[in-house]
Amino acid sequence: DAKTTQPTSMDCAEGRAANLPCNHSTISGNEYVYWYRQIHSQGPQYIIHGLKNNETNEMASLIITEDRKSSTLILPHATLRDTAVYYCIAGAAYSGGGADGLTFGKGTHLIIQP
Amino acid sequence: ETGVTQTPRHLVMGMTNKKSLKCEQHLGHNAMYWYKQSAKKPLELMFVYSLEERVENNSVPSRFSPECPNSSHLFLHLHTLQPEDSALYLCASSQVRGTYPNSPLHFGNGTRLTVT
Numbered sequence: 001d002a003k004t005t006q007p008t009s010m011d012c013a014e015g016r017a018a019n020l021p022c023n024h025s026t027i028s029g030n031e032y033v034y035w036y037r038q039i040h041s042q043g044p045q046y047i048i049h050g051l052k053n054n055e056t057n058e059m060a061s062l063i064i065t066e067d068r069k070s071s072t073l074i075l076p077h078a079t080l081r082d083t084a085v086y087y088c089i090a091g092a093a094y095s096g097g098g099a100d101g102l103t104f105g106k107g108t109h110l111i112i113q114p
Numbered sequence: 115e116t117g118v119t120q121t122p123r124h125l126v127m128g129m130t131n132k133k134s135l136k137c138e139q140h141l142g143h144n145a146m147y148w149y150k151q152s153a154k155k156p157l158e159l160m161f162v163y164s165l166e167e168r169v170e171n172n173s174v175p176s177r178f179s180p181e182c183p184n185s186s187h188l189f190l191h192l193h194t195l196q197p198e199d200s201a202l203y204l205c206a207s208s209q210v211r212g213t214y215p216n217s218p219l220h221f222g223n224g225t226r227l228t229v230t
Contacts, residue, residue, distance in 0.1 A: 034218060036219075041202075041223075041226075042223050042224075043118070043120075043204050043206075043221030043222050043223045043224050044157070044204070044206075044219075044221045045221070046218040046219065046220060046221075049218055100162070101147045101149070101159040101162050101170065101206075101219070102159075102219060103159065104149075104156045104157040105156055106156055107156075
């Protein structure tokens with residue numbers, strides 16, 4: 001998996017959009033960008049993933065730059081329950097029939113302020 | 115409900131005990147994973163099973179022994195552990211589709227293990 005760089009921590013006001021950046025300048029052409037989050041004492045929760053195009057689902061939006069060297073996860077209306085550690089991972093999209101575990105870094109601790 | 119169930123949620127064991135962690139996935143996936151999360155450290159991938167065959171073993175000590183009897187169940191057998199093995203052990207599953215993109219990992223809520 002390509003190395004990713006994220007800020008250690010971020011604050012965001014409740015009700016505002018939370019924008020979490022991630023740098024993955026060494027990402028290869030067959031690697032997706034995945035985002036997960038982990039709330040204290042729970043397992044990581046899948047949020048979204050993408051290859052080239054921007055993606056949106058009911059939880060968040062993922063904006064990937066044209067050169068794919070960085071991305072931003074957007075939580076459009078942050079709530080207190082969005083306080084968690086957010087992990088950005090660049091991982092293999094195709095494994096030729098095998099399975100690849102993803103490599104997690106230290107992530108960004110997002111704190112939503114009331 | 116995450117679709118991946120781990121039991122027990124908490125486990126305290128002595129260094130001479132033998133215990134097993136259990137994971138069951140209800141998502142129809144065909145790949146399963148064990149991760150270890152120690153305090154203040156990133157998640158560490160321990161074992162990967164694809165189609166019930168072990169495909170990755172990341173230099174894990176032999177006191178940890180995985181077993182995958184079928185695509186829905188995964189065990190981690192523990193014996194003669196050390197206090198530094200105390201951690202949150204997480205199970206995950208995904209769908210492997212050959213040359214098609216793999217599905218994201220879905221995690222359970224883990225077993226909090228304390229070795230005394």
